[in-house]
Amino acid sequence: MGRVSSCSELMTWAKEPAIRTTKDIFNWNGQLTPLQQKASEELLRSVQNNQSHLLHAVCGAGKTELLFPSIYASLQAGKRVCVAAPRTDVILELFPRFQKVFPKTIIHALYGGAPDQEGFATLILATTHQLYRFERAFDVVFVDEADAFPYYADKTLQQAVVKAAKPEATIHYVTATPTDSLQTTNQSILSRRYHGHPLPVPRFDSLWGYTRQLKKGIVPKKLQQWMDDKIQNNIPFLVFLPTIEMLDHFPGDLPRVHAEHPERKERVMQLREKKVPGLLTTTILERGITIENVHVAVVGAEQTIFTASALIQISGRVGRSSSYPDGDIVFFHHGISHAMDEAKEEIERWNELSFV
Template sequence: ACAYCEACLALGRSRACSLLLRTAADPAVRGTAGESTAAVAGRWGLSAAQGDAAWAALGFLAEPPEGGSAAGGRTGWMRPRWGAARRSGTSIAPSRFLLWAVTGAGKTEMIFPLLDSVLAVGGRVLVATPRRDVVLELAPRLAKAFSGVRIVTLYGGSTERWESGALTLATTHQLMRFYHAFDLVVIDELDAFPYHNDPMLAYAAQHACKPDGKFVYLSATPPRPLQREVSRGTLPHAKVPVRYHGHPLPVPRRIAMRSVETCLRQPKLLGPLAAELRRSIDRGAQIFLFVSRIRHIGPLVEILRRRFKDISVEGTSSEDSGRGEKVIAFRKKEIRLLVTTTILERGVTVPRSDVYILDADSSLFDDASLVQMAGRAGRSSEDPAGRVIFASSQWTLSQKLAVNQIKAMNRIAGKHGYLKG
């Protein structure tokens, strides 16, 4: 019997009894440190908070590699410990840095100085994100920022999969193509599906980086193991606690409400929710209405259409083939209220929007997903104080943690003078 890797089939059959060739890695190059926060922010058009974080990350890139577990072996990457270094002997492991930035903080702009610092000294850089649509959105922005750099874009069906470039932009599944190839690996949205809790993708990411290279993680809601490392002071990091417009994050407010399942049988129980929705409608907001179950979308849309005949109400989910068209219509205000699942918790920005999360006490919503959904509100400088409502019958730990995280970021932003006024 000759086993083969089922996870690698898209790249061709890799068999245990066949020859596998891979190159030895050249020593990793080190990026250059930023002259000052002001210089970094000024060159790249960053806010004060963005500039401080980018300057700290540049200092990390300029540091020599640290000792740790070798790239091979069963390290923390093979378990959900998110690459926690285990010091052993004199072996080298890629060093790690976390950019913990609130939703809407402009993470993409913050990595431009980091990419430039490594590319400028002849290094190779990888930017990986879990979703294909994000890759396609980032490609023209990176091409504009680095016009003289050869950029390769990789995703399922990409025509550039055998090409080489100084800067590679890829979905996380494409990282299996590389072995010790990059001086810097940037993982965007490491807490998102499918990267989150997939040991194979974490393993592929580690091996794509040179043993003495550098990792930079980007996240608004880092996994708890990483948060614990930050608290213990064992993970270098920088927090960006404020959005580019300098206003505090909207803090969620709770309204008591029976479960959606119960309300669908007794629509009159939706009264408190309807009153809140009317306030959002009257102020001209677009409304995200998140639910925990796809089966709730259709019946809830019908009830809300009868209740709010003056606006357009639609629903969408991962099973909706017309999801893209509905999101576009929602952005254009042709749809005012969109009932959806966590499929839209990321990547959708609507300038004037309010967020309602029904069954916020559901076990399907952890604190990270609640923070991400809440992050759809208040992203615009014209409407920075969007409303966020947690509708639930119980006040759960996940809801408390989400609110506490948002309040903590606002406190940090105020302490460092990042907030306007």
């Protein structure tokens, strides 16, 4: 957003709001499952009744599709809608999908480094940081991945979301791993993925002394074998590492991304298009990206950066496609942590709820 100091002038628009110049079209012919339909209708009722709602759905349940009817109904009612998320990657993933579904609606995607966009947008997709720019601007606000860092840990970001909404507007939350603070009276729980297959369950595999080996420029044998197997079978993969330092010094020429990487968007696209075999990444890609048939390894899964919710979200990258509903998710570790056990147990619990 650039530098802002205490002597900077901040301006707000005090006159009548802009008038939309386009008519909204709903261009989505997908079919919701009975569970999705129920949750979507519950969310729509809450939106129409101006009551806060929590959509608690497993990774890959098709949460975005559930928002479409509520967003379209709001746009038709002349309301201005915001879909916010803590991570830029989520906004980049959502933007083209929303453009296809609402082809006549002026939609702006706001994130650090976003290009200038023209017109008065009635639907805005924005990182939560960008909502510092708005005051009493939105009639309906959805916060996707509301438990993600830094939003859940930063009171000013939470206040920015409240400030961006009109005083009478309510805020709705969407996530697979809600914190206690997100619990609301109205909730929808979606325990099964849209394609009906169970969530891939992570497996644990020891990787003793991986830190020491990587510092010496040696990829641990088990990890190297895992990556070689994916490359030989043309399976795209993500390797999550606990620190940027470990990422930067990882041996080999695999592309790597982290929060400040200038080519993060392009490298994720290269993996999606199978122009590269895999990516090394930090937790920045734990959520908000969908890559068909991707397999995942977490190196140092016992380290504190990998909380139970982070490990659940990382596991949720696997098996999202109906064509490839399964896949390998392995937690390489130097000792099993409580968070690892908790993540695995939670995924198994969701599967039990779905297939009893």
